Amino acid sequence: MAIVSAKALTKNYGFLRAVDAIDFEILKGEVFGFLGPNGAGKTTVMRIIYCFIPQSSGDMSVFGVDVTRDPSSIKARIGVMPQEDNLDPELNAAENLIVYARYFDIPRRDALRSASELLEFVELQGKAKTKIGALSGGMKRRLILARALINNPELLVLDEPTTGLDPHSRHAVWDKLTQLKEKDTTLVLTTHYMEEAAKLCDRVAIMDGGKIVTIDSPSALMQLHGGSLEYVYLKLTGKDLVVPS
Known part of the structure; x- marks a missing residue:
């Protein structure tokens, strides 16, 4: 198909x-x-x-x-992982996922759970409260991947x-x-x-x-x-x- x-x-x-x-x-x-x-x-x-x-x-x-x-x-x-790093520098890692979930009308409780699960999936669970500027390039790319998965895309x-x-x-x-x-x-x-x-x-x-x-x-x-x-x-x-x- x-x-x-x-x-x-x-x-x-x-x-x-x-x-x-x-x-x-x-x-x-x-x-x-x-x-x-x-x-x-x-x-x-x-x-x-x-x-x-x-x-x-x-x-x-x-x-x-x-x-x-x-x-x-x-x-x-659809989930999209763009070439550029366009994370919000004013937010921490978890907040970047939770705020992005609003674009898909995902309830906050569900967004919080999904953010936690996705941070664990990309092995950033210890960086949930870390601001974007303190993340390495590799961590940012993994966080953008997590963000692209927030709506469980097909x-x-x-x-x-x-x-x-x-x-x-x-x-x-x-x-x-x-x-x-x-x-x-x-x-x-x-x-x-x-x-x-x-x-x-x-x-x-x-x-x-x-x-x-x-x-x-x-x-x-x-x-x-x-x-x-x-x-x-x-x-x-x-x-x-x-x-x-």
Whole structure:
């Protein structure tokens, strides 16, 4: 069953075509990754999926609902982990989750319970009353993941979930995403880390110039092209792999 379906999906910014008539489906329970160089259109696709921006043409549905017709019902069932750290610095870790729960009309008692459970899930239970400025980069990313889960989403959208993290913190986030995968949560992510894509993703779409070059499992792509996923990426896009610092 397809959770997300796109047909001839196109997004223009003035004369710039950021996404160029792409087709894809994301199946229930799978981890689907978008790979590609900067400017390939990955983040634009993600923003259309979670109803942040409209497409220019083509069709996009999430949970069988057209994103342009009933975005509110879609947003209620989605969790979003953006690339930027946009936590509220005036609040502590627990308060960031509790306040965010208001956007989903979650009763305060339920929000308090969920915040406690999610802080434990991301191993930040000892930081509940800690202000954001005192958290490390890895802790902030895990807290943003917890915030994205506050409404118990059926689909989790992750834009560069481990960008800028040290290897230990990156693996800590991978561990949590793997646990969500085992619970049959559908995940869609963008990443510049080929190891991350190979470890987490059931299938990947490699994008370049707003188009999808190929869609397949990492193992199938590596077998077909006779090399690592990074080798496949370089071969199909012709661009060097730029990993954000």
